[in-house]
Amino acid sequence: MEFSALLAQLLNGLAEASSLFLVAAGLSLIFGVTRIVNFAHGSFYMLGLYVAYSTVEYLVGRLGPAGFWVGLVVAPVAVGAFGALVEIVLLRRIYKAPELFQLLGTFALVLVINDATLYLWGPEELLGRRAPGLAGSISLLGRQFPTYNLFLMVIGPLVLGLVWLLLARTRWGVLVRAATEDRQMLGALGVNQAWLFTAVFALGALLAGLGGAVQLPREPANLALDLRSIGDAFVVVVVGGMGSLPGAYLAALLIAEIKALCVGIGSVHVLGLDFSLSKLTLVVEFLVMAVVLVVRPWGLLGKPQAGSRNSAPAEAPLRPAGNGLRWVALVVFVALAALPLLQTWLPYASVLAQDVLVSVLFAVSLHFIMGPGGLHSFGHAAYFGLGAYGAGILLKVLTLPMPLAFTFAPLVAGLGALLFGWFCVRLSGVYLAMLTLAFSQIVWSVVFQWEAVTGGSNGLTGVWPAAWLGDTAYYYLTLVLVAASVLLVRRIVFSPFGYALRAARDSALRADAIGIDVMRVRWAAFVVAGLFAGLAGALFVFSKGGVSPDVMAVGKSVDGLVMVLLGGIQQLVGPLLGASVFSVLQDSIMRATDYWRAVFGGVILLLVLVFPHGIAGFFQGLGNAWARLAARKPALLPREKRA
Incomplete structure (x- = not known):
């Protein structure tokens, strides 16, 4: 490749690095002070681009070319004001909720903002004007x-x-840095933390809006920008080090330049084979993140953290289900078994029930490592997808009989969990979650681009059960396998291995001191979760007759998180309730309105505000309150003694 062309690509990388940094800087600030993993930050980036488009179009007609630059200033300010409103109205109400429920609330906000944007600007892409005075090119x-x-x-x-000067040379910046280090001490000194959090959130949203606004001449505004940009922002923040603005810029520069090099070089010839580096642009940032987190778990310029600054309250010990809950489970099982007999009156019920059962097993597998294991995963869809694609490839490419393909598919997912889990269990918190996301995106990229085996973006079709599993037989197979899997997971949780896993979650140092190999226990839990997720994927692919790369995209992992958190992470029945409610709500709302995301997000927000510990946690709290009330009520004496 010519040197001039390579230099041009590297300069383009510098421009891309600035764009990545602007959105990542705001996310880093917000997390550093509020400790909220703001999933809606990408929505502020998207809004910045849309608002800039409308503002520029309005102002150019009245101010001429100067209206373009005024619009680029007004748009991020408007987004910053909207961010302040979001913080005051919503986030202040969930600061004391568990961190993962804060993530659930911000994800619901993504759905609401996306549909609001669709309503205001429509579904078409909007390409902005060229920048006056900068519309041409130089040689x-x-x-x-x-x-x-x-x-x-x-x-x-x-x-x-400018942000560094604001944080290092102003009193407000000193307060922000103090809040980053110790929020409790800052509150003890009399500082109004609520308004400090609002100001930080507004500044972070403003930076994200600025990042979107300056893309107006380069990129059309579209509804997919929110999730795409938040993934890039998370990667930059984690690679640079949580809370480090210089680290965020260094990470953005590193990732953007590596992408530019991949595009500039195109392909390389090694050992007689041609390797296309340009295809790596889909996943290069996640490769970089995986390497950095494995070598330096706290990021390039981040600092190792001895532990969480905000310790979660001690969790009540898990207890086996009582007789009442067992009877409820039996009634539900019988009702599900009777559904195919009611096809004349409820023709769609068994189809929906089969989807719910697959979702339940997927959620149970994720809950196993998140609840008893305490391992947060943003990439659990990788094992669901490996199970689905494993079954499809074994059946269609290797021409194995359907029973064998179905049997070996979970093992494919288990092998993936065995490989990735070895790296993942060495991290914790946000870094662990982001490493799981990185591995998931790497698997997605391989599936998306390996067209000869996986079918690429078209996926695999014609993956149907054997003839003897036709009609309702496959439904009953799904019901039995899911029920058996749920019971087996519960048995594992209350086994010595399960107790060791929970001990490692509650105090890794104490568990290690009494002889528990914490890393090995967590690694084994990762593999177990991968096996059950792979089984869910195998059940899915044969029920639908095919599979596409969407089953292991970020959205599928987020769906799993929503199911687990919606039901309640501290109760074993939580993922069952969460997956059932999520699947039924999603199906019914999608068929009822075109703006189903907004309605669905509003329902999730309502559930987060009303049930901060999940649906199962809410009902458990009611039961505990009733039990305490009954214990305080004096027993009624016989009539003769009262007289």
């Missing part, structure tokens, strides 16, 4: 380089310098 070593990219190359370091 650089015989190559044409966009002039606007020079502006982007400057704005990233400029914003970094």
